[in-house]
Amino acid sequence: MTDAITSSGEDLPFPAGFTWGAATAAYQIEGAATAGGRGPSVWDTFSHTPGKVRGGDTGDIACDSYHRYVEDADLIKSLGLSAYRFSISWPRILPSGEGGKGAVNQAGLDYYKRLLDALAERGIRPSVTLFHWDTPQALQDKGGWASRDTALRFAEYVSVVGEALGDRVPTWVTLNEPHVVAHNGHRIGVHAPGLTDDAVAAAVTHHLLLGHGLAAGALRAVTPAGTEVGITLSLTPVRLDSDAPEDLQHAARVTDASFNGLFLDPLLYGRYPAHALPEVLPPAGLIRDGDLAAISAPLDFLGVNYYRPVHLRRGDPARLLLGEAPALPGLDGVVQFDPAELEHTNMGWLIDPEGLYELLLRLSKDAPGLPLYITENGCGAEDYFGTDGVVNDLERIKYLHQHLRAAARAVNDGANLAGYFVWSLLDNFEWAWGYQKRFGIVYVDFATQNRTPKASAGFYAGVARANAVPPLPAEWPV
């Protein structure tokens, strides 16, 4: 793997017009949780529930980007990036989650107008995510995404936003990582709303996808021609030892179908994957006529979030060894594990740039002609100020360097990749990890809200400027 990446000693170019951006999400950066008429979301409830988030951290203040958006727009510009992916907080627009136009919180819409105008003034192209996990608590109280009605309420909200902001937004992402919402939020309960119920998670999967389909239709009805509409998936390559026996190969196919195919197949082909585990598949009774047609309406692009692969081996899910985790429900005798000999980030996530290369080529083969954006990729690391006042986040530079080399190679080998957004512009509220994990290319001192670009910001700005990624150095400075 490493050979394939290091063997070329040249700059690897990206196509002309390639988008270089940075990404954030509303609950992770905005703060101002009760300002300007915002209603609570499931993440407010979850983070305020003792024991759910490390250190009792919440997004109440976060990076205070609600008040500091001009400074943040300046930062993006100073890095020479052409695009910014941020998300809109649904309960800022509709504090009770529903109600159509009469219930719209104008102050919420005005905030996003100001942000979009600040970006436009600086020549930064917005890519706007409509749902990055902050379901209005009022809708959760009525069943949340387990209820079909939430998909309809989502489309209603999206229509309000599309009408108000459509003239300012060229690119919309309906949902961020529906797999993580269903799995982490409703199957294993480590994210809001903290449920642990397979049947609920399966229903949530279908209703999220339906919400995407209805929202995409709503956007197309109210936004100008030429507006791009897509969705962002978290995609996870499944890895085995090269000599893995047939039963493990089968488990890998099932896991791939249950993690990735569960979302890719309905979106691309209008059907759920036959290979997925029954436990994760939405039951037929939930799927109404027309749902799959709405879900599979053509996308303008697919957003890909890539962080790490998953490795499988034989094991006992009831007696896990160090480094093991349960595989999906229904996969007997198989566990996930982290090969200790491979490199990890400080999230404990495996570093596997080749996984990104393979994923981009696979998607370009499965969906020929569909533009891909890497809407998130990045590295959690222990960042700190050196005595010289510099945050020398070498680990992140290495991570980005390797993944950008992999992306450039994939483009060279035929992947239809149109852009890359680093996760994240800022250190921010990292969900169940709170502020303990830093993903930013810009350091945030949460006590003062001072922002300081890290060494990785300089590296990334250089790649964006050159539209090419330099060779890996023979040796990294220590």
Ligand code: FCB
């Ligand atoms: C992704 C999320 C994003 C961020 C990164 C590290 O799953 O979309 O908000 O937390 O992980």
